Amino acid sequence: MTTQKLPRRSRATTAKVDAGKLGKLLRLALSSDQPGEITAAVGALRRAMCAAGLDLHQLADAAERGLQPQQQPLQQGQRGSWGPPAPSLNDWNSMAWWCFHRRYHLAVHQRELVEDLLLGRGEGFDDGQICSWAISELRAMVERVRAELRSTSVSEVER
Numbered sequence: 112m113t114t115q116k117l118p119r120r121s122r123a124t125t126a127k128v129d130a131g132k133l134g135k136l137l138r139l140a141l142s143s144d145q146p147g148e149i150t151a152a153v154g155a156l157r158r159a160m161c162a163a164g165l166d167l168h169q170l171a172d173a174a175e176r177g178l179q180p181q182q183q184p185l186q187q188g189q190r191g192s193w194g195p196p197a198p199s200l201n202d203w204n205s206m207a208w209w210c211f212h213r214r215y216h217l218a219v220h221q222r223e224l225v226e227d228l229l230l231g232r233g234e235g236f237d238d239g240q241i242c243s244w245a246i247s248e249l250r251a252m253v254e255r256v257r258a259e260l261r262s263t264s265v266s267e268v269e270r
Contacts, residue, residue, distance in 0.1 A: 128163040133170075198253055203228070203241050206249040216256045224248065 136159060140152035160170060198209035210217060210225045217225065227233030228245060235245035 128165065129159070132159055133163075137170075200250055200253065203246050203249055206246075206253050210249065210252050210256065213256050213260075216259055217252060221248075221252055225252070 133156065136152050136156040140149055140156055143149050143152065160166065195205070195208050195212050198206040200206065207225050207228045210221075211229060214222045214225060224233070224235065224245070228235045228241070228249070235242055
């Protein structure tokens with residue numbers, strides 16, 4: 112089997128991009144005030160990019176992507192606003208903190224219940240354990256506040 116030797120430009124390159132080297136050459140080319148140094152740096156940059164299988168357009172695309180403001184993607188269950196995460200309806204503590212954060216959507220007696228539960232006092236505890244009626248009340252509060260927030264956000268969108 113005869114293999115034809117391809118010209119150098121047509122050969123597949125397996126060279127990896129040395130980002131550090133490209134960065135140094137780019138900095139040198141753009142920061143120097145000596146014309147000969149700029150020309151040499153640009154030539155070395157072009158040779159390094161060619162060896163890595165890159166062209167000017169890929170370098171420009173990388174610069175554009177790098178200059179875009181970076182936004183962190185939201186993790187699962189994370190919200191885009193400040194505040195506690197969505198409460199687990201099986202965890203009284205998370206429901207209580209969620210309700211406390213939205214306490215101005217609650218009636219005064221409900222606010223007091225939430226505060227008492229978070230402080231570990233009041234009628235919501237029996238021998239150090241939270242009572243089942245207190246958990247039921249927290250679930251009902253969460254559902255009422257969620258419904259109110261949904262209706263508020265829908266009416267704001269309609270405006």
